[in-house]
Amino acid sequence: MKKLKYHLASTVDGFIATENHTIEAFMQDRLVKESEHVADYMASFATYDTVLMGRRTYEFGLKLGVTDPYPAMETYVFSRSMKESPNPRVKVLSDDPAGVVRRLKEREGRDIFLCGGGELASLLFAAGLVDEVLIKLNPLLLGSGIPLSPKLQNFVDLELLSTKVYKNGVVLLRYSVMKRQ
Numbered sequence: 382m383k384k385l386k387y388h389l390a391s392t393v394d395g396f397i398a399t400e401n402h403t404i405e406a407f408m409q410d411r412l413v414k415e416s417e418h419v420a421d422y423m424a425s426f427a428t429y430d431t432v433l434m435g436r437r438t439y440e441f442g443l444k445l446g447v448t449d450p451y452p453a454m455e456t457y458v459f460s461r462s463m464k465e466s467p468n469p470r471v472k473v474l475s476d477d478p479a480g481v482v483r484r485l486k487e488r489e490g491r492d493i494f495l496c497g498g499g500e501l502a503s504l505l506f507a508a509g510l511v512d513e514v515l516i517k518l519n520p521l522l523l524g525s526g527i528p529l530s531p532k533l534q535n536f537v538d539l540e541l542l543s544t545k546v547y548k549n550g551v552v553l554l555r556y557s558v559m560k561r562q
Contacts, residue, residue, distance in 0.1 A: 383486045384512035385433075387495040387502050388425065389529065391516050396526030397499060402437055406521050411549055418517060418551045425515075429454055429494040431485055433478070436460035438497035443467065454494065457481065459501055479508035486510070503532040511558050514539060520550035 390407050391397055398404050413419055432454040439458040442450045448468035449456065456471045459478045466473045474481060482505060485493055495502060495511065505511050516529075530537075539556035546552050 383431075383488065383490060384492045385482060385486060385495055385505065385510050386429075386492055386513040386515060387505075387511050388422075388515040389497060389502075389517070390519055391529050392519055392521040392523050392526070394522045394524065395529050396523045397497065397529055398527040399523060400526050402441065402527060404441075406523060407519055412519060412551065416547065416549050416551070418545075418547045418549070418553060421545075421553070422517065426451070426453065426494070428492055430491040431455045431457070432494040432496050433457050433459065433482070433501065434496040435498040435501040436463050438501075439463075439471075451494075451496075457485075478504055479510060482508070482510045499528055499530050500532055503530045503534075506530060506537050506558075507534045509560065511537075513542070514554075514556045514558065516554045516556075518552045518554055 389397055390404075392406070399406065432451045434457075436458060439450075442448075449470050452470070458466070458471060458473045459475070460473055461475055463473050478501060482493070495505065502511065538559040538561075540559050541554070542557050543555045544552060
């Protein structure tokens with residue numbers, strides 16, 4: 382069965398974006414230029430054949446003119462307000478995300494990349510569907526912003542699988558989600 386992996390960037394204080402949904406703090410030269418963590422992130426795309434995201438995450442790319450952010454993957458955007466996709470390859474769904482993910486996990490192929498956002502992740506954590514969490518922990522403090530999982534209903538136990546420390550201070554933390562009994 383496929384795994385659903387929540388793969389994201391976060392600040393040390395647990396934010397994935399600023400309050401106005403921007404990521405400029407993560408784009409500082411010291412964090413991205415010639416950085417091994419960016420290359421590793423891009424290489425990880427080969428382990429996925431499907432990507433999931435919420436509307437706000439998708440709209441971030443749309444503002445930059447990107448209608449198909451992951452052309453090598455089957456792309457699903459979950460939204461209650463967006464009715465049509467600007468790209469025929471990108472499927473916009475208002476269906477129950479948990480039901481869709483259950484069906485996707487049963488298919489053959491590579492794993493599923495949960496790109497964002499935090500509300501979609503919280504819903505999928507609550508349904509017990511997230512298998513791994515990969516956090517690129519950036520050496521930043523925002524003080525406020527969009528939290529990693531803003532609406533968790535219960536705590537989620539994680540088991541550390543691996544760590545990788547990069548020269549620029551980014552730390553990749555890979556966790557398995559422990560299933561509740």
